[in-house]
Amino acid sequence: MRHTREGDDGSGTTGRLEALVREKLAERIGDDLAGSIGRGEEFHDLGIDSLDIVTVLAALERECAVDRIVDGELWDVAHSVDALVRHLSEHGAFPERA
């Protein structure tokens, strides 16, 4: 098991995973948008398209040693910052521990 959930106060693993998600988003969509997205905002509503989302998810999976998700579940885990953080915290390891 590689579960690493440590709380949702932004100072533990969840907070660091959110920072990592925003870092990978920024590489695709720029710092301004990646930094200003609300945690629950839907990526599609912000004009972030499928290629961006799949690329960010693939990069996060590599970095966090997450087994590739079943493709049919793609949008269940990759529709918002919150969803990505939840997926990584439940199924991955933070890079320092990977």
Added chain:
Amino acid sequence: MTDLFRATGEDVAAAVGTHRPARLARAGPPPDDGCAEVRQAVVGPALVHHCAALLSPAERARAARARPPARDRFTVARGLLRSVLGGRLGLHPARVPLAARCPACGGRDHGPVRLMADGTDWRLSVSHAGLLVAVAVDYAGHPVGVDVETAARTADPRVLEPRLFGPAQRPRLARLPPGERRTALLTAWTGAESYAKASGTPLGAALARIGATVDDDGRVAVARPDALGGWWVRAVPAGAPGHVASVTTRDGTGLRTD
């Protein structure tokens, strides 16, 4: 009044490098041979200006909410779609009745666009990326999907390849020159996207089903139509350098392109 945008290589350069409009051509009635058609245009200042005058108030409002590159692509895409349909219907492009509706939330300011003309069951699909926009129309009432992408958006092909190609294909991909490798990747990607749009399949499932293969020359093929429930995924020549385009129709549907 000209109704249909048709960009040539010269027009691409013109639209990108100067303010001269892309060449325009008039369309006739809908083809009666059961063919779908795909039209493309290259986004440039003159074309954006021309298309902005064709939009409905709701479309102008939607364009105004977008940031500049997306705003220009949306404007040209709707202008192109209006011009194609207006030519086929015998209407001025600005009078073509289009409506959008989001299947998820019901909102009418986003979501897939539909033609609301009486007596027609034409199906539409629109895509834009980089400098290229494309519209596809199926006049027989069968769903159609088009997708375009630009090679500039695949910085690291290794990230996406495992989602699009099986393990047996990857050594062949790795032997391709970088440009051809990106093109192969985007051909499979746009094929999956166009299939998802036409069939209504969630993109994640479409990526899993597409079964793309690549040969030693970089040519990409996707799964046979029978493996995709009767859908035919085809790459089509892109209307601008550095871009890739794919279309999905029902199996057996002919296709007219620019």
